[in-house]
Amino acid sequence: MKTVIEPFRIKVVEPIRMTSPAERKKLLAAAGYNLFQVDAENVIIDLLTDSGTAAMSDSQWSGIMRGDESYAGARSYYRFRDKVQEITGFRHVIPTHQGRAAERILFGLLAEKGKVIPSNTHFDTTRANIEIQGARAVDCLVPEGTDPRALHPFKGNIDLEQLERVIREAGAENVPLCMLTVTNNSCGGQPVSMDNIRRTKRLLKRFSVPLFLDACRFAENAFFIKKREPGFEKKSCLQIARQMFSYADGCTMSAKKDALVNIGGFLAMNDDELAVQARNVLIVTEGFPTYGGLAGRDLEAIACGLEEVLHEDYLAYRIRTAEYMGDKLDAAGVPFVKPPGGHAIYLDAGSFASHIPAEQFPGQALACALYLEGGIRSCEIGSVMFGKQAPPPMELVRLAFPRRVYTQSHFDYVIEVILEVFKNAKKLRGMKLAYEAPTLRHFTARFAYL
Numbered sequence: 001m002k003t004v005i006e007p008f009r010i011k012v013v014e015p016i017r018m019t020s021p022a023e024r025k026k027l028l029a030a031a032g033y034n035l036f037q038v039d040a041e042n043v044i045i046d047l048l049t050d051s052g053t054a055a056m057s058d059s060q061w062s063g064i065m066r067g068d069e070s071y072a073g074a075r076s077y078y079r080f081r082d083k084v085q086e087i088t089g090f091r092h093v094i095p096t097h098q099g100r101a102a103e104r105i106l107f108g109l110l111a112e113k114g115k116v117i118p119s120n121t122h123f124d125t126t127r128a129n130i131e132i133q134g135a136r137a138v139d140c141l142v143p144e145g146t147d148p149r150a151l152h153p154f155k156g157n158i159d160l161e162q163l164e165r166v167i168r169e170a171g172a173e174n175v176p177l178c179m180l181t182v183t184n185n186s187c188g189g190q191p192v193s194m195d196n197i198r199r200t201k202r203l204l205k206r207f208s209v210p211l212f213l214d215a216c217r218f219a220e221n222a223f224f225i226k227k228r229e230p231g232f233e234k235k236s237c238l239q240i241a242r243q244m245f246s247y248a249d250g251c252t253m254s255a256k257k258d259a260l261v262n263i264g265g266f267l268a269m270n271d272d273e274l275a276v277q278a279r280n281v282l283i284v285t286e287g288f289p290t291y292g293g294l295a296g297r298d299l300e301a302i303a304c305g306l307e308e309v310l311h312e313d314y315l316a317y318r319i320r321t322a323e324y325m326g327d328k329l330d331a332a333g334v335p336f337v338k339p340p341g342g343h344a345i346y347l348d349a350g351s352f353a354s355h356i357p358a359e360q361f362p363g364q365a366l367a368c369a370l371y372l373e374g375g376i377r378s379c380e381i382g383s384v385m386f387g388k389q390a391p392p393p394m395e396l397v398r399l400a401f402p403r404r405v406y407t408q409s410h411f412d413y414v415i416e417v418i419l420e421v422f423k424n425a426k427k428l429r430g431m432k433l434a435y436e437a438p439t440l441r442h443f444t445a446r447f448a449y450l
């Protein structure tokens, strides 16, 4: 097989500022050993997140010039709406400034004390928007989903028996909707199969509970279905995406992921009554229903991005990126969550630095080492992020891939840095907290080496 090349040429470049190891040592100490506190210009390869970090195409940038900034009924809104409808088939399309704004509107209308909202795994903003309304967010992930070595093709699936139990226990009248996150971000960007979506719908129908997709990475999920699920080999990713959405009654979407833009989102649904209510909230908190907190040019860029994200060459390159890195790490024996998901590689810091106990933050130690060794910014997803509530099941370090931003040689460099740190893994030192905020401590915490 030949190299899967980046299916684009580079027309504009943004220089990367190089830093020396000595410089990074000072910068990291000044940041309290917290990578959220390091300025972006001091990072060589930034893999903190794949959200809002995509490179836009020439046609998206032309779309920015074509944006219609009329307050009401702008041409750009109709382009955006038509593209979303072409893919999802939903009757009502409501633009919002981010995914979480769509969540806030939806759960503001449907969630309240006494209600239970199940999902394969709720993303953190989704969970927060449910809990802030007093409702309960319940994850019903299949057991393979939390085993870093289980080579299941669809580790993001919802556990249907558990889902049925949750609905029966709560009473169907207390379950206003069920969410399915595609791909399942919080369990490693793992896909959900078409069969699982179809069965979820069938189960929910028996209880008259609507199904909503958290569709941030719908295109990556569609590509996994094409590659891994029998019967979909010959279907286009657009056809597969349409079928995924055909089982749902609505969706929330952060356009900062699979719409290939830097800001934006939407809420879509078939329920006429609910849509009227959602638009009424939108007008108070986001903006008029034909722009919803976005500029006309943003809507234009989203319409264009949703077209481009379903190109098979793009998706083949996108999914190959994580797979390529996974192959190289696997050959060297580096522990990570397998198989790689769509948008990131998750290093298994608990095994990588097995001499560091969870309370000494092995993930934080590894993330700091990757920065010191190569100026790479990653994100700890382990005891720093979650340990305050309960010990998390895994100590992970996420390397998330911005879309169309880095080339294969950038990834080769990242692999070299990881292998160098892995060679010296026994020298990694545990850390302790020097400061922590009362909530969401990972953003502002300061650390010291033990």
Ligand SMILES: *Cc1c(COP(=O)(O)O)cnc(C)c1O
Pocket (backbone or CB within 6 Å): 051, 098, 099, 100, 101, 123, 125, 126, 181, 185, 214, 216, 253, 254, 255, 256, 257, 264, 265
């Ligand atoms: C990013 C994300 C969100 C929230 O979207 P924002 O645009 O960041 O508000 C919701 N769900 C999933 C799965 C996400 O990845």
